[in-house]
Structures are given as C-alpha cells and as structure tokens.
Amino acid sequence: MASATDARYGQKESSDQNFDYMFKILIIGNSSVGKTSFLFRYADDSFTPAFVSTVGIDFKVKTIYRNDKRIKLQIWDTAGQERYRTITTAYYRGAMGFILMYDITNEESFNAVQDWSTQIKTYSWDNAQVLLVGNKCDMEDERVVAGERGRQLSEHLGFEYFEASAKDNINVKQTFERLVDIICEKMSESLDAADPAVTGAKQGPQLTEQPAAPHQDCAC
Amino acid sequence: MDLSALEGLERESVLQVLQRDKVLRSLEEERIRRMRSDLQEIRRKGAKSFARQYSERTCARCQRPLGRLWDSGATCRGCSHRICSKCRITSSAHGWECTVCHAYRDLKIKSGEWFLEERAKKFPGGLDRHDTTGEKILKSYQNFSHIAIVPPTPPPFATVPSFNRSGGLQTSKPFTKSMENLFVSLTSHIKKISKSHNDVTADPALLTADSCSVYRKERRSQSDTAINWPFEVCTVECRRPSLSELLRQDRAEEGAESSPAYTDDDTSPGAELPLDKRGSVGSISVGDLGLLDPNVCRTGEIELGLGYSLGTSRLEVSVRACRNLPFGDPKRKKCHPCVKLHLLPDGSKLKTAVKRNTTDPVFNETLEFSMERPLLAGRTLQASVWHSGTLKRRVFLGEALLPLDGWNFEENLTQSARWHQLCPRTKTADIAVEQQNRGLLVRVRFSSSSSSPRQERRPADRPGGGTVLGQLTIQVTGTRNMVENLTKSPGCVNVSVRGLLSLPGGPRQSQEALLQEQGSGSLWSGRLEFSAVPAPGLQGASLELSLWDPAPQGPRPRLLGTARLEEASSWQRVQQTPARGMTLACPSRPAKPEGNIVQTRVTDSRAAGVPQHA
Numbered sequence: 098m099a100s101a102t103d104a105r106y107g108q109k110e111s112s113d114q115n116f117d118y119m120f121k122i123l124i125i126g127n128s129s130v131g132k133t134s135f136l137f138r139y140a141d142d143s144f145t146p147a148f149v150s151t152v153g154i155d156f157k158v159k160t161i162y163r164n165d166k167r168i169k170l171q172i173w174d175t176a177g178q179e180r181y182r183t184i185t186t187a188y189y190r191g192a193m194g195f196i197l198m199y200d201i202t203n204e205e206s207f208n209a210v211q212d213w214s215t216q217i218k219t220y221s222w223d224n225a226q227v228l229l230v231g232n233k234c235d236m237e238d239e240r241v242v243a244g245e246r247g248r249q250l251s252e253h254l255g256f257e258y259f260e261a262s263a264k265d266n267i268n269v270k271q272t273f274e275r276l277v278d279i280i281c282e283k284m285s286e287s288l289d290a291a292d293p294a295v296t297g298a299k300q301g302p303q304l305t306e307q308p309a310a311p312h313q314d315c316a317c
Numbered sequence: 318m319d320l321s322a323l324e325g326l327e328r329e330s331v332l333q334v335l336q337r338d339k340v341l342r343s344l345e346e347e348r349i350r351r352m353r354s355d356l357q358e359i360r361r362k363g364a365k366s367f368a369r370q371y372s373e374r375t376c377a378r379c380q381r382p383l384g385r386l387w388d389s390g391a392t393c394r395g396c397s398h399r400i401c402s403k404c405r406i407t408s409s410a411h412g413w414e415c416t417v418c419h420a421y422r423d424l425k426i427k428s429g430e431w432f433l434e435e436r437a438k439k440f441p442g443g444l445d446r447h448d449t450t451g452e453k454i455l456k457s458y459q460n461f462s463h464i465a466i467v468p469p470t471p472p473p474f475a476t477v478p479s480f481n482r483s484g485g486l487q488t489s490k491p492f493t494k495s496m497e498n499l500f501v502s503l504t505s506h507i508k509k510i511s512k513s514h515n516d517v518t519a520d521p522a523l524l525t526a527d528s529c530s531v532y533r534k535e536r537r538s539q540s541d542t543a544i545n546w547p548f549e550v551c552t553v554e555c556r557r558p559s560l561s562e563l564l565r566q567d568r569a570e571e572g573a574e575s576s577p578a579y580t581d582d583d584t585s586p587g588a589e590l591p592l593d594k595r596g597s598v599g600s601i602s603v604g605d606l607g608l609l610d611p612n613v614c615r616t617g618e619i620e621l622g623l624g625y626s627l628g629t630s631r632l633e634v635s636v637r638a639c640r641n642l643p644f645g646d647p648k649r650k651k652c653h654p655c656v657k658l659h660l661l662p663d664g665s666k667l668k669t670a671v672k673r674n675t676t677d678p679v680f681n682e683t684l685e686f687s688m689e690r691p692l693l694a695g696r697t698l699q700a701s702v703w704h705s706g707t708l709k710r711r712v713f714l715g716e717a718l719l720p721l722d723g724w725n726f727e728e729n730l731t732q733s734a735r736w737h738q739l740c741p742r743t744k745t746a747d748i749a750v751e752q753q754n755r756g757l758l759v760r761v762r763f764s765s766s767s768s769s770p771r772q773e774r775r776p777a778d779r780p781g782g783g784t785v786l787g788q789l790t791i792q793v794t795g796t797r798n799m800v801e802n803l804t805k806s807p808g809c810v811n812v813s814v815r816g817l818l819s820l821p822g823g824p825r826q827s828q829e830a831l832l833q834e835q836g837s838g839s840l841w842s843g844r845l846e847f848s849a850v851p852a853p854g855l856q857g858a859s860l861e862l863s864l865w866d867p868a869p870q871g872p873r874p875r876l877l878g879t880a881r882l883e884e885a886s887s888w889q890r891v892q893q894t895p896a897r898g899m900t901l902a903c904p905s906r907p908a909k910p911e912g913n914i915v916q917t918r919v920t921d922s923r924a925a926g927v928p929q930h931a
Contacts (some may be wrong), residue, residue, distance in 0.1 A: 108858045114344065114348055117426075117427055118426055118428075118429060119345060119429060120429075151326065152327045152330045152331060153330065153331040153334070154331060154334055155334050156334065156337070156338060158341065171338075171341065184331065190436065190440065193429075193432050222432070222435055222436040222438075222439050222440075223435070223438065224435055225438050283435075284426060284431055285431075287428065287431045287432075287434070287435050288422060288425060288431055
C-alpha cells in the first residue's frame with residue numbers, strides 16, 4: 098500500500114535529522130490481520146476499512162520522544178501473502194524488533210503465529226524483540242481466539258502480549274512504545290556486555306556452532 | 318531473493334519503496350558520519366597526545382597535571398588511561414567512564430552499531446550496514462525498470478569504518494587506545510618524512526625524473542609569485558605519503574598480514590617509543606599535516622600511456638591504474654576513485670568507470686580523443702583523479718598534467734605507460750591563461766617590394782615573373798614568463814633571440830639578435846630581418862623564435878624557450894597591414910633540459926593575433 102501521498106509523508110518525516118537514534122521495526126503476520134491498518138493508525142492516525150493487500154513491502158517513518166530521547170522509527174510493513182515471502186524474509190535481518198500480529202476473529206492467523214515465530218528465529222538476530230499483538234479487538238462479537246489463549250501462547254514463546262484495535266485506536270501507541278522500550282533495554286544490555294572492563298570477557302565474533310542460517314547473503 | 322516472480326507493476330511498487338528506503342539510509346549515513354567526526358574531534362583534543370611529553374601524572378584527556386595525594390586521578394575502565402575527576406562521566410550502571418569512552422559508547426548507541434555487533438554474533442559474515450537486500454535489488458533492477466527510479470546518487474556503501482568494525486568485533490581492547498596507538502606510530506613515520514624533505518629538495522635527480530612534471534612545476538612557480546619557492550613546496554607535497562600508505566607501511570613493519578595496523582596488537586607501537594622520541598617530534602601535530610583534512614594531503618600516482626593513431630586521428634590515452642591514492646572520504650576510510658581526462662584548455666572530457674573501495678584502482682581503460690595530431694600542440698592532458706562520494710559529491714584526489722607539446726607518441730600504448738605523480742590542483746583557468754601568457758610579443762612587418770619604395774626589385778629572383786619578394790621584420794618587443802625568472806640580475810641581460818624562418822619548398826633562413834632590455838620589467842627589444850621572402854609563400858611559413866642564454870660557463874648555450882608563429886591567418890594579417898605591421902603573441906613551448914631545438918613541425922591553432930597600430 099505504497100501510495101504517492103504516503104511517500105510524501107514519509108519523506109518529510111525521514112528527512113528530519115533531529116533525533117538520537119533510529120530503530121527498525123518489522124510488522125509480520127498472516128494476510129488481512131490488519132498490519133497495514135495498524136501502521137497507518139500509528140504513523141498517520143488514520144483508518145480505512147477497505148482492504149488493500151500490501152505489495153511486497155512498505156515502510157513508514159515516525160519520530161517519537163521516549164525516555165528523554167528522540168527515537169526515529171522506521172517501521173516496515175510486510176505483505177502477509179505467501180507469494181511475497183522471499184521479499185519479506187529478507188528484511189528480517191535488519192529489524193531490531195518485531196510486531197507479530199494475528200486477527201482475534203481468525204483462527205488460522207492465530208495458528209500461524211508459531212510459524213512466524215520460527216521465521217523470526219531463523220532470519221533475525223538472537224536478541225530480536227517480539228511483541229505478539231491480537232488485532233481487531235473491537236470486533237468482540239466475532240472473536241474466535243480468546244484473550245487467554247493469546248496470553249498463554251505469548252508466554253510460551255517468550256513474547257510480550259497486547260490486544261489491540263487499529264480501528265478504534267486501542268493499544269496501538271502502547272504496543273510500539275513498549276517495543277521501543279524493550280529494544281532500549283536490549284541495547285543497554287548489549288553495550289554493558291560489550292564493555293570488556295566490566296565483564297572481563299573477550300569480546301569478538303563467536304564462532305557459531307551451527308552452520309550459518311540460510312539467506313546469509315540477505316540483510317537489511 | 319529476486320523480484321522475478323512479481324508482475325511489472327508490483328515490481329515497480331516494491332522498487333519505489335526500496336528507493337525511499339535508500340534515501341533514508343543515505344541521510345542516516347550522513348548523520349552517523351557527522352557524529353563520527355565529532356567524536357574524532359573530542360578524541361583529538363584530549364587523548365594521550367604524542368605531541369607532548371606524556372607523563373603518568375597528567376590526565377589523559379585534559380592534560381592537567383594530577384596530584385600525588387589529592388586528585389590523583391583514576392584509571393578509566395574503558396581506555397585504561399589515568400583520568401582526572403573532571404573528565405569523568407558517571408553512568409548509573411557501572412561507575413564512570415572518561416569523556417572519550419563515554420562519547421564512543423554514545424556513538425555506538427546512536428549509530429545503531431550495537432545492533433550490528435549483536436547481529437554479527439549470529440551472522441558472522443561481516444555484513445556491511447548497507448550491503449542490504451534492498452540495495453542489491455535496486456542495483457539489479459535499475460536497467461529493467463520502466464519508470465525513473467534509477468537512483469540519482471551513487472549507492473552509499475558501508476558507513477562503518479573498518480577500524481570501528483574491527484575494534485568492535487575482533488579485538489578486546491577499546492577503540493580509543495588503538496586509535497591513539499595509530500597516531501603514535503604515525504608520528505614516527507611523519508618524522509621520517511620530515512627528515513627526507515631536505516633530501517628531496519636537494520636532489521635534483523628526483524625532480525628531473527620526469528621532464529613533463531618539471532615543466533609543469535616550473536610553470537606553477539612562475540605563475541605563483543606570492544610564494545618564493547612553490548617549486549619546493551609542490552615537490553614536498555607530492556612526496557608526502559598518504560595516510561593509507563603509512564598504514565600499509567605500518568602493517569608491513571608489524572608483519573601482521575591479517576590484522577590491520579589499527580586493530581590492537583598486544584604490544585602497542587606507541588608503548589615501545591621512548592619518551593625522548595615522542596618529545597622530539599613534538600612540533601608536529603596531526604592537524605599540521607592535514608591528515609584529517611582531505612584538502613591538504615594529496616598523494617598517489619597514476620599510470621598513463623599515450624599513443625596517437627594516425628589512421629583514426631585519435632589521441633589514445635590508456636588509463637591503467639593508480640596507486641597510493643588518499644582516501645576520498647578520510648573519515649570513513651573510503652575511496653571510490655575514477656579518472657577524468659581533459660585536454661586543456663578546451664578539449665573534450667572523458668571519464669573512466671568508478672572503482673569502489675580501493676586506493677589502488679586498476680582501470681585498464683583506453684580513452685580516445687578525436688583530434689588532429691597538429692592540434693595537440695600546445696595542449697595539456699589533464700588526468701585528474703576523483704573520489705565519487707555519496708550524493709554525487711566528488712572529491713578531488715589529485716591530478717597529473719602532461720603537456721603534449723613535442724610528446725613522443727609511441728605505437729604501443731602499454732609500452733608507453735608510465736607512472737606520473739599526482740599533484741594538488743592547478744586551476745584549469747590558470748593553465749590556459751599561463752599558456753597563453755607565456756610567449757614572446759613580436760611586431761611583425763612584411764614589406765613587399767611593391768609597397769616599399771626602398772626595396773629593390775630583383776628580377777633574377779622572380780622566376781615566372783609574378784613572385785613578389787619582401788622583407789620580413791621581426792621585432793621582439795617583450796617576453797612573457799620566459800626570461801624574467803631565469804635571468805637573475807636585471808642589469809646583466811644576456812639573452813639572444815634566434816629566428817628560423819622556414820618557407821614551403823624554399824630555403825631556411827636563420828637570424829640571430831641580442832635582446833636588449835628597455836627600461837624595467839619585461840620590455841625588450843631585438844630585431845630580426847629576413848630578406849627576399851616570397852610573398853605567396855608567407856602563408857605557409859613557419860617562424861620559430863628561440864631564446865638562448867649564452868651561459869658562458871656551459872659548453873653550449875642554454876635554450877630558455879621557443880615560440881612559434883606559423884598560422885596562416887596570422888601571416889595573412891601581417892600581409893594585409895604591410896606598413897604598420899602587427900603585434901603577435903607567439904605562444905611558447907617548454908624549454909627542453911637538453912637544450913636542443915625540437916624540430917617537430919607542429920601547428921599551433923591558438924596563436925592569437927592581436928592587430929595593433931604600430
């Protein structure tokens with residue numbers, strides 16, 4: 098859903114250099130769970146009920162103020178359709194955090210969460226931060242995935258969990274802000290661990306025990 | 318990954334997104350570059366400086382002396398230097414760090430380098446920040462796209478300077494220390510260079526190794542009157558090794574092929590330097606040498622081969638390679654060089670492809686200028702090397718100027734290839750002006766027997782009865798940039814002018830006269846007269862004027878320079894104004910060191926005739 102107006106908006110945002118750091122976030126999940134709507138609600142505070150399938154990949158830029166820092170977010174919106182999978186997985190590696198989304202009115206999208214999680218493990222870095230989001234929580238009448246099931250699955254996978262609605266603007270901002278926070282935490286951990294005077298450990302590329310993951314030539 | 322599975326419109330849509338991403342990334346790149354230079358600044362201000370005698374009892378950052386009991390400083394965890402209490406920044410997690418370590422940590426956060434390091438743990442392929450999928454797709458689809466999404470800028474390459482990556486990933490020691498060690502080892506090299514300055518300037522053999530470059534420098538020195546010895550300055554600049562060269566030397570000396578000089582060895586070269594050595598190079602600071610200033614330090618060489626193909630009337634220039642180029646982007650240690658060729662003053666321009674990430678590019682390209690051989694005279698081939706940076710920003714790396722006058726073109730391009738030293742920029746305009754200014758001012762008068770009553774008719778010399786003979790008078794009225802710098806004392810001018818008039822199918826006439834100074838400055842007078850010159854033949858005539866310094870101490874006179882007048886239109890104008898004569902500027906040609914008149918027949922298309930009243 099890369100329209101010209103969006104591009105213009107993105108450019109204005111993206112040329113803004115007044116920020117401290119930049120995080121890259123990827124939104125993944127089955128087709129039509131509401132990834133694009135979620136992003137539009139967050140970045141533009143807009144919502145349209147019409148469904149337009151995302152072609153391949155798109156992104157938006159938003160700068161937020163969090164923990165006394167201006168953080169620029171480049172949020173990648175991916176196509177859920179299987180046929181775009183090669184494109185979207187190529188972008189996993191550049192992402193610091195993920196929003197894994199399912200539709201609470203769609204059992205299949207919930208069942209696919211496990212697979213998406215495996216994809217993240219395969220293609221992304223080890224400390225990839227993931228939030229599990231059950232979207233469309235405004236449609237309580239049509240709910241087929243109970244909130245409890247979502248919470249249990251997220252615990253099992255080690256993700257944090259939100260139920261949200263892009264349409265009614267529920268938990269959208271909170272989701273992104275929480276994700277930013279946990280990426281910040283990881284960042285501090287990473288830096289402290291990297292400080293050899295603190296850990297005394299030799300720092301360097303650790304030879305991986307397992308052979309390198311496929312798609313090694315891809316990164317973003 | 319490829320987009321072949323997608324339909325045309327889908328592909329365009331994706332490529333557009335990737336293009337937007339690319340813009341974003343180059344902006345980010347620029348931001349990080351700025352942050353890095355800021356950090357560099359902080360580090361340079363403080364740091365255990367080699368420019369000063371370093372003592373344990375001073376703070377490594379602010380250089381303040383430390384007390385023995387009170388404010389005695391403490392060792393920073395990051396860089397292991399002794400730091401006074403004012404140069405510490407307390408971070409909540411683990412005590413304090415010195416200002417530089419703190420700034421470095423800050424940079425790691427802000428540039429996102431922490432993430433790259435973390436990621437490298439899982440994908441140790443040594444991925445560059447911008448060696449991305451998007452970049453690859455964009456590149457591969459540039460040619461296929463229907464719409465104009467071909468990036469207007471050269472693709473930004475890896476921002477992360479190699480020292481950072483290696484410092485972050487491969488070594489256990491902190492980055493700051495390794496940088497300082499690098500600087501210390503650099504100074505020892507700098508010292509060597511400073512010693513060799515004298516050798517270079519004193520040894521004329523080094524200077525005359527390439528007659529072309531000598532000529533060029535000579536011209537520079539003449540044009541630039543503000544500096545007494547630009548000759549020397551220029552030479553020294555050319556001889557100065559680049560940072561990359563120093564690093565290479567460093568590497569070679571340490572015998573560490575695998576690790577670059579700036580990654581930490583266990584023994585730092587700085588630690589081995591005795592204190593007095595550090596003191597002795599105290600007067601040189603990094604800033605002085607312009608190592609961080611891309612505009613000051615220009616080094617490197619270029620290998621060029623010149624040939625002329627008579628069959629196709631083309632000047633063929635084989636651009637083979639460059640070596641020891643400076644970094645076009647010193648902060649990121651990047652260099653994407655390309656070579657531009659320009660036939661000065663007004664010829665066409667040609668350019669080689671851009672080689673990426675190298676200071677020793679190999680081009681092996683042959684570029685051709687379509688130009689008649691005689692027109693090459695008086696032109697200069699300018700081979701300039703440029704770094705092709707992001708956002709179309711080009712950084713000048715150096716240039717070599719090859720005057721084509723009397724160039725001995727060889728058949729085989731590869732055989733004729735020679736290394737030329739790259740030099741700092743000479744303004745193109747200057748060259749043109751210089752070339753035009755350098756020469757002789759002569760007043761030429763041709764009085765045919767019909768218009769001059771004093772001239773006797775000599776029927777014997779008129780075979781066929783129709784040929785008009787005349788007298789050609791050449792009066793040298795001044796010189797420009799030919800004699801001034803060569804004759805030291807104005808009172809004792811001892812320069813003669815020799816004229817050689819060649820007529821088509823006729824005999825050569827030679828005349829010689831002594832130049833006499835008139836007043837001060839460059840006003841001279843000397844008169845040459847050629848008699849019995851057939852008027853019709855004048856338009857094909859060639860007059861060569863050479864200036865000689867009789868040089869009593871030498872075995873033979875020394876040639877100072879030659880100038881030529883042989884353009885048909887000039888002669889025509891001379892004939893049209895028989896009574897008054899006209900003043901012409903004869904562009905000069907370089908003096909050959911061996912002192913021979915070069916007999917090659919060249920036409921100068923630029924001999925500009927300026928008619929004046931006598």
